[in-house]
Amino acid sequence: MARREFSASRIPGFPTVAILVFVALYMPILMLVIYSFNAGDSIAIWEGFSFKWYPVAWNNEQVREVTFRSLTVATMASVIATTVATMAALGTTRRRRTGGQTFIYLMINQPLMVPEIVTAVALLIFFASIKVATGYQGLGYLIAAHSAFCIPFAYLPIRARLEGMDRTLEVAASDLYATPWQAFRHVTLPLLMPGIAAGLMLAFVTSLDDVVITLFVKSAGQDTLPTYMLAQIRRSVSAEVNAISTLLLLLTVILLTAFFLLTRKRD
Amino acid sequence: MSAREEAETRRDARNTWLLSAPALVILTLAAAGPLLIMLVYSFLTPGDYGNVVWKFSTDAWVGTILSKDIFDGTYSLADAHLTIFWRSVKLSLITTLFTFIVGFPTAWFIATRTARTRTALLFLITIPFWTNLLIRTFAINQIIRNEGILNTFLIYLGVIDTPLVIIYSDFAVFLGMTYVYLPLMVLPLFAAIDRFDMKLLEAAYDLYATRLQVLRKVVFPIVRPGIVAGSILVFIPSLGAYVTPRILGGGRNMMIGNFIELQFGQGRNWPLGAALSVLLLLIVAAALVVYIRATSRETSNG
Numbered sequence: 001m002a003r004r005e006f007s008a009s010r011i012p013g014f015p016t017v018a019i020l021v022f023v024a025l026y027m028p029i030l031m032l033v034i035y036s037f038n039a040g041d042s043i044a045i046w047e048g049f050s051f052k053w054y055p056v057a058w059n060n061e062q063v064r065e066v067t068f069r070s071l072t073v074a075t076m077a078s079v080i081a082t083t084v085a086t087m088a089a090l091g092t093t094r095r096r097r098t099g100g101q102t103f104i105y106l107m108i109n110q111p112l113m114v115p116e117i118v119t120a121v122a123l124l125i126f127f128a129s130i131k132v133a134t135g136y137q138g139l140g141y142l143i144a145a146h147s148a149f150c151i152p153f154a155y156l157p158i159r160a161r162l163e164g165m166d167r168t169l170e171v172a173a174s175d176l177y178a179t180p181w182q183a184f185r186h187v188t189l190p191l192l193m194p195g196i197a198a199g200l201m202l203a204f205v206t207s208l209d210d211v212v213i214t215l216f217v218k219s220a221g222q223d224t225l226p227t228y229m230l231a232q233i234r235r236s237v238s239a240e241v242n243a244i245s246t247l248l249l250l251l252t253v254i255l256l257t258a259f260f261l262l263t264r265k266r267d
Numbered sequence: 268m269s270a271r272e273e274a275e276t277r278r279d280a281r282n283t284w285l286l287s288a289p290a291l292v293i294l295t296l297a298a299a300g301p302l303l304i305m306l307v308y309s310f311l312t313p314g315d316y317g318n319v320v321w322k323f324s325t326d327a328w329v330g331t332i333l334s335k336d337i338f339d340g341t342y343s344l345a346d347a348h349l350t351i352f353w354r355s356v357k358l359s360l361i362t363t364l365f366t367f368i369v370g371f372p373t374a375w376f377i378a379t380r381t382a383r384t385r386t387a388l389l390f391l392i393t394i395p396f397w398t399n400l401l402i403r404t405f406a407i408n409q410i411i412r413n414e415g416i417l418n419t420f421l422i423y424l425g426v427i428d429t430p431l432v433i434i435y436s437d438f439a440v441f442l443g444m445t446y447v448y449l450p451l452m453v454l455p456l457f458a459a460i461d462r463f464d465m466k467l468l469e470a471a472y473d474l475y476a477t478r479l480q481v482l483r484k485v486v487f488p489i490v491r492p493g494i495v496a497g498s499i500l501v502f503i504p505s506l507g508a509y510v511t512p513r514i515l516g517g518g519r520n521m522m523i524g525n526f527i528e529l530q531f532g533q534g535r536n537w538p539l540g541a542a543l544s545v546l547l548l549l550i551v552a553a554a555l556v557v558y559i560r561a562t563s564r565e566t567s568n569g
Contacts, residue, residue, distance in 0.1 A: 011372075011375065011478065012478075013372065014372040014375050014376050015372075015376055017369055017372035017373060017376075018372055018373040018375075018376030018377070020369075021369055021370075021372075021373045021449070021453075022373075022388075022391060024446070025391075025392070025395050025446075025449065025450075026391075026395075028403070028406035028407055028409070028410055028446070029395070029398070029402075029403065029406050031406065031409065031410060031416055032402070032405070032406040032409060035409070035416075042414075044409070044414055044415050044416045044418070044419040045419055080293070081293075083289075084289040084290040084293060085290060087286045087287070087289060087290065088286060088287040088289075088290040088291075090286050091282055091283045091284070091285065091286025091287045092283060092286075092287060095279045095282070095283060096275075096276050096279045096280075098276070098279065098280040098283055100280065100283060100284060101283060104283070104284075104287045104290075104291065107290075107291055107294050107295075107299060108287075108290060108294065110294065110298055110299055111294075111298050113503075113551070113555060114298075114302070114548060114551070115503065115504065115506070115507025115524070115547055115548070115551055116504075116507060116509070117507050117509045117523075117524040117527055117528070117544070117547070118302070118305075118507065118544045118547055118548050118551075119298060119301075119302070121305060121527060121531065121540060121541065121544045122301035122302045122304065122305040122544070123297065123301050124531060125301065125304055125305055125308050125537065125541065126300070126301035126304050126305075127301075128318065144293070144296065144297040145297050145298075147293050147297065148293050148294050148296075148297035148298040149298065151290055151293065151294060155290075205397055208399075209398075209399040209400065209401070211400070211401050211509075211510050212509050212510065212524075216528075216531070226399065226401050229401060229402075229405070230401060230510070230513075230514075233401075233405055233408065233514055234514075241405065242409075245399075245402045245405065245406075248399055248402060249398055249399075249402060252394075252397060252398050252399065253394060253398075256393070256394060256397050260390060260393075
């Protein structure tokens, strides 16, 4: 009997399925982008190439307003989340394990485990009481909610970066009579910076993409870009939504590429 | 332990708490704490115009599965609710299974490429994962809607005369969830397969195992933590899905997430909405316990 050949990379059918999966993953997104350049009103009938939907979206007062609000919330939330996540990462890595660490770790990762709709409902209930009690209706609720669910996304890359850093340089700094603050400011922080930048980007993207929690927490007239788009999709659909989606996609891809370059292992 | 070490341990513990405090405060106020308030609300009485009246009641919990006849006050199973639960569980399970069926070959394919191709393919899987879920669901909507790209194309080709009605069905929701959650299956499967020693395959093969036997008896048991992780990562968001059933399922094909929202809108039954949310949370917690058990047994065995 002839010896059978075996190669792990050539299991019949597997490459076919894999290629189909990649095509299926990108095909709908590609279509969405292509039709954002459609000259006609239809989202399905191609009537020639045109840039007209981009100025249409840009000149839409409402689109500008919700985009600005989304960017405001995402900026505030990602900066807050990254700041507190950096502190928490410094507090929970490279130290003797104490009992509290498991609890802290669980708390930080909690937003990843609880379904968004559940958090959304809980926040609606809690914030509704505060809105009644204080009369405050501003963006603060959205910023607080976004900061909270962005914390794990900021924490994880920062923690990963910290764990890969040894203490040699910091010890050297303190041997050279640097105060703990100087050692942190001039040694630890610069080394940690790529992790912090990566965490900031993930937090920003996560906040910018949120629909469900925003939908339940926002007060009247506080639509963000995603909740505005959700309402548009339900009503009539013009290629204007395609144009907005394409720009948002572009922003995400740019941020993700930067994230990958920052966290890439140098080998 | 010397006195100095003890003091250092204490200082470390104090710093751990001090540095984590700001994050914990935000998480308590805007994530974990409100969950407890929600639990309290599930035991209150609904107000006439939404919100609650502070009167203890177990009606909301009874109401999750039973409905009270408004005329004679007898209880019967709430068929509408059970249909929604069943649809959610069924669609989530099918989605998990299907993402595994197509995700496994994909993860395997990626793991058996050269290092450079592998990095590129992983990046390609990760991009959709981080792109807006709303946009991806919208993309599917544009393709399968009645006047969408698929129907326009098929009619143009002359394959069909009238549009295929795919959208606003359970199938459409399944299709959408498979599409948006697939990366969550592929990534942990890849991580597990990547650690798998391919020499084991040759060994099994030399001992005249068939391809199917190799998969079932050698590969699956070893990459099981990845399979479990991927399944949990797909199952949990599927069960709590809100955006995908709303855009692709329409008003009649609700899942638990949409049903919960309804209680805070037209339904005006906040306690029922809170009880349903707690119920969903309990199911997710149970799934997580299964996950932790399955993976910890794996590591303790070797």
